[in-house]
Amino acid sequence: MKTELAYTIKQTADQTGVSEDTIRYYEKIALLPRAERRDNGHRVYREEDLRTIRLLSCLKKTGMPLEEMRPFLAVSVDADPADHPELVAHLKSHRENIVSQIASLQQVVDFIDMKLALGRYRGECDGDEREGAKKKPVSPMEMSHFSATSKTGKS
Amino acid sequence: MKTELAYTIKQTADQTGVSEDTIRYYEKIALLPRAERRDNGHRVYREEDLRTIRLLSCLKKTGMPLEEMRPFLAVSVDADPADHPELVAHLKSHRENIVSQIASLQQVVDFIDMKLALGRYRGECDGDEREGAKKKPVSPMEMSHFSATSKTGKS
DNA sequence: GTAAAAGTTGGAGTCGACTCCAAGTCAAGG
DNA sequence: CCTTGACTTGGAGTCGACTCCAACTTTTAC
Numbered sequence: 001m002k003t004e005l006a007y008t009i010k011q012t013a014d015q016t017g018v019s020e021d022t023i024r025y026y027e028k029i030a031l032l033p034r035a036e037r038r039d040n041g042h043r044v045y046r047e048e049d050l051r052t053i054r055l056l057s058c059l060k061k062t063g064m065p066l067e068e069m070r071p072f073l074a075v076s077v078d079a080d081p082a083d084h085p086e087l088v089a090h091l092k093s094h095r096e097n098i099v100s101q102i103a104s105l106q107q108v109v110d111f112i113d114m115k116l117a118l119g120r121y122r123g124e125c126d127g128d129e130r131e132g133a134k135k136k137p138v139s140p141m142e143m144s145h146f147s148a149t150s151k152t153g154k155s
Numbered sequence: 156m157k158t159e160l161a162y163t164i165k166q167t168a169d170q171t172g173v174s175e176d177t178i179r180y181y182e183k184i185a186l187l188p189r190a191e192r193r194d195n196g197h198r199v200y201r202e203e204d205l206r207t208i209r210l211l212s213c214l215k216k217t218g219m220p221l222e223e224m225r226p227f228l229a230v231s232v233d234a235d236p237a238d239h240p241e242l243v244a245h246l247k248s249h250r251e252n253i254v255s256q257i258a259s260l261q262q263v264v265d266f267i268d269m270k271l272a273l274g275r276y277r278g279e280c281d282g283d284e285r286e287g288a289k290k291k292p293v294s295p296m297e298m299s300h301f302s303a304t305s306k307t308g309k310s
Numbered sequence: 311g312t313a314a315a316a317g318t319t320g321g322a323g324t325c326g327a328c329t330c331c332a333a334g335t336c337a338a339g340g
Numbered sequence: 341c342c343t344t345g346a347c348t349t350g351g352a353g354t355c356g357a358c359t360c361c362a363a364c365t366t367t368t369a370c
Contacts, residue, residue, distance in 0.1 A: 008346080008347080009346090009347075010346075010347085019328085019329085020347095021328070021329055021330080022327085022328065022329085024348090024349095025327075025328060025329085028350095029327095037348095040335075040336055040337080040347080040348085041335080041336085041347075041348055041349095042336090042346080042347055042348075043347085043348090055266070058259055058262065058263060059263060060218075060327095061218065061256060061259055062217075062218060062256065062259060062260050062263065063215075063216065063217055063218020063219075064218075065326070065327090066326075066327070067326090072266075075270050088271060091267050091270065091271060092267075092271065094267065095264055095267045095268070095271075098260050098263055098264050098267075099264060101216060101217065101260060102257055102260050102261065102264075104213055104216055104217065105217050105253050105256060105257050105260070106257065107213065108213060108214060108217065108253055109250055109253050109254060109257075111210070111227075112246050112247075112249065112250045112253075113250070115230050115246065116243060116246060116247065116250075163316080163317080164316090164317075165316070165317085174358085174359085175317090176358070176359055176360075177357085177358065177359085179318090179319095180357075180358060180359085183320095184357095192318095193317095195317075195318085195365075195366055195367080196317075196318055196319095196365080196366090197316085197317055197318075197366090198317085198318090215357095220356070220357090221356075221357070222356090
């Protein structure tokens with residue numbers, strides 16, 4: 001069962017675009033599970049692991065902080081999320097965040113397009129605009145994005 | 156012309172969701188132009204400024220670093236971007252980044268949906284999959300996102 | 311007149327996410 | 341046997357983006 005094609009950390013880094021240091025860092029903070037080791041202590045990665053790392057990389061590109069990625073990994077690792085209802089709720093919530101982030105991004109694209117197209121028009125970014133109805137913001141969603149409250153006060 | 160409805164920094168913070176400190180910080184690093192002052196030195200903001208700040212906030216939500224926002228503001232401030240061709244190129248490039256980021260996000264949504272729906276299937280995040288053809292990844296784009304190379308080496 | 315509320319400044323501190331480094335291990339090649 | 345290269349570890353350093361603070365002024369409220 002061990003002949004399942006394995007990668008060194010360097011190969012893994014190359015294939016995922018995530019640096020060796022970063023992969024080790026993710027393991028250090030337990031964002032990734034402790035990688036299997038060879039006899040000499042070297043880490044071994046499989047396809048499964050590469051997929052997980054690519055998922056992290058993908059989430060990171062969306063601006064998600066590492067801590068918020070943990071629930072995704074919990075789902076990624078074991079199989080059926082229906083076993084963990086609060087995890088399901090978490091994911092649903094994240095899904096909403098991402099959907100509105102997509103809308104947010106689409107508005108940036110619109111903004112750029114308008115600027116590029118006619119170099120005059122002034123486009124907005126969040127939902128409440130009192131201008132005309134010239135824009136069609138992809139879909140009518142609330143635009144609350146990630147944690148709308150800016151207070152990140154320490155408890 | 157000064158009766159154009161003005162806001163204090165607090166009002167601006169409340170209306171944009173960006174904290175006072177952060178607004179001052181953005182001014183400090185010249186991401187925002189130096190705000191107009193009253194006789195007593197207090198900052199004054201107009202609708203125009205709120206829009207700019209909302210744009211920044213919006214871009215930030217997409218994970219864009221502050222330095223990369225500057226070209227957007229250059230466009231935001233003066234009118235016609237056609238005057239500055241390299242700026243236009245910059246914007247176009249950013250547009251591509253954002254479009255692929257949207258696709259990236261959509262795949263995360265797909266990932267969640269799959270997990271939530273059948274709790275079994277294993278979805279990927281980047282383009283190369285050698286699985287079946289069960290996924291429809293929104294649109295066929297290259298998925299290179301923001302600066303694909305992980306080497307951020309100092310010159 | 312005094313005190314509270316809201317603003318100003320410069321600078322220090324924090325936090326997340328790396329990134330780099332030194333010291334050490336191990337496997338293969340000349 | 342010695343060096344080279346790919347790896348290990350723990351820990352230090354860096355950088356971006358705030359966030360907080362102290363000292364101060366000004367305006368309003370009683």
